[in-house]
Amino acid sequence: MSPEPRAAIRQLAAYEPVDRQGINLSDNANLFDTNPVIQEALAEVDPDEVRRYPSGYSDELRATIADVHDHPAEGVVTANGSSDLIDLLVRTFTDPKGKVAYHPPSFSMIPLWTTCNACDPEPVPLTDEFGLDGDAFVAADADLGVVCRPNNPTGNAFPIDVVEDVADRFEGLLVVDEAYVNFTDEPDAMHLRDRDDVAILRSLSKDAGLAGTRFGYALMPPELAQEVRKVRGPFRVPRITEEIARRALEDPGHVDRVAKIVKEERARVSRRLKEMGLSPFPTETNFVLVETPWPSSRVQGALADRGVLVRDFGSETLEACFRATIGPPEVNDALLDAVESMLDDGGP
Numbered sequence: 001m002s003p004e005p006r007a008a009i010r011q012l013a014a015y016e017p018v019d020r021q022g023i024n025l026s027d028n029a030n031l032f033d034t035n036p037v038i039q040e041a042l043a044e045v046d047p048d049e050v051r052r053y054p055s056g057y058s059d060e061l062r063a064t065i066a067d068v069h070d071h072p073a074e075g076v077v078t079a080n081g082s083s084d085l086i087d088l089l090v091r092t093f094t095d096p097k098g099k100v101a102y103h104p105p106s107f108s109m110i111p112l113w114t115t116c117n118a119c120d121p122e123p124v125p126l127t128d129e130f131g132l133d134g135d136a137f138v139a140a141d142a143d144l145g146v147v148c149r150p151n152n153p154t155g156n157a158f159p160i161d162v163v164e165d166v167a168d169r170f171e172g173l174l175v176v177d178e179a180y181v182n183f184t185d186e187p188d189a190m191h192l193r194d195r196d197d198v199a200i201l202r203s204l205s206k207d208a209g210l211a212g213t214r215f216g217y218a219l220m221p222p223e224l225a226q227e228v229r230k231v232r233g234p235f236r237v238p239r240i241t242e243e244i245a246r247r248a249l250e251d252p253g254h255v256d257r258v259a260k261i262v263k264e265e266r267a268r269v270s271r272r273l274k275e276m277g278l279s280p281f282p283t284e285t286n287f288v289l290v291e292t293p294w295p296s297s298r299v300q301g302a303l304a305d306r307g308v309l310v311r312d313f314g315s316e317t318l319e320a321c322f323r324a325t326i327g328p329p330e331v332n333d334a335l336l337d338a339v340e341s342m343l344d345d346g347g348p
């Protein structure tokens with residue numbers, strides 16, 4: 001008899017990255033030039049390091065993160081991207097059949113990791129204006145809840161007082177995923193990290209441009225972080241990633257420069273898309289969600305035929321929407337040109 005995967009796994013749809021030739025605006029990675037400090041770090045890598053294990057729990061890097069955020073190093077957990085941390089937190093804070101609240105449309109890995117860990121995703125849909133329904137989120141009575149702020153794919157940042165109110169009333173661990181927070185001028189949720197039931201997640205994939213080396217971290221109460229580290233296990237973050245992440249965190253100027261251009265460019269791109277008759281939603285991130293009069297799969301195909309890859313939300317709740325990363329001006333021009341050419345041809 002052949003081995004049987006769990007029924008819940010068999011029914012899951014795997015996360016499918018967009019896999020075609022073209023300018024990739026599908027995954028919100030950083031499309032700007034690589035930070036020179038990363039290039040220097042890579043040039044200095046000693047090839048012999050690959051034979052040795054990395055540090056068990058990223059002690060040196062945790063000290064840097066602790067300095068950056070003025071948070072005890074014991075309360076920092078490092079991992080391979082913030083999506084890895086979502087998995088670790090679900091595994092640490094839920095029993096099988098436990099509940100994880102999230103607010104679709106949101107980051108698709110949240111229900112995926114939840115199901116993989118034999119738990120049940122508890123969807124608490126956003127309101128019609130993409131607002132967080134705080135009362136329903138609390139009423140979901142979940143063991144863990146994940147709030148993405150700013151949210152992917154909608155691009156908005158919920159008002160901070162709504163998140164504070166949920167943190168006051170939610171009974172489980174509240175995870176605030178701040179992968180895009182450096183692209184907004186709204187206040188972050190960092191002040192909540194001192195509570196005994198909140199974890200803040202940060203990613204270096206988007207603003208710092210380290211999607212390829214995979215690095216993210218959580219800030220949380222030290223007593224809880226200690227438990228997450230047991231699940232994380234030692235040696236999780238590769239040695240080279242640790243070194244690159246440390247240098248990136250010590251050079252916040254690069255993130256500030258990228259964020260400044262993204263803010264200007266997302267306003268310009270949104271303006272142009274509106275002039276062309278499409279409906280971009282307001283965004284506080286490095287991507288824009290755009291509604292069109294056509295099924296999104298056709299729009300995605302038409303743009304891909306013109307060499308630009310965007311993410312299609314046809315199979316999710318936003319049927320007529322695509323999402324495109326905002327990068328430097330020349331990259332955004334390629335998107336605008338592709339949209340214009342599609343419209344000139346009468347649509348997708």
Ligand SMILES: Cc1ncc(COP(=O)(O)O)c(C=O)c1O
Nearest residue numbers: 081082083107152179203205216
């Ligand atoms: C809201 C949100 N959180 C986390 C992530 C994952 O980031 P990382 O590359 O750090 O795993 C993403 C990536 O798209 C995201 O949109």
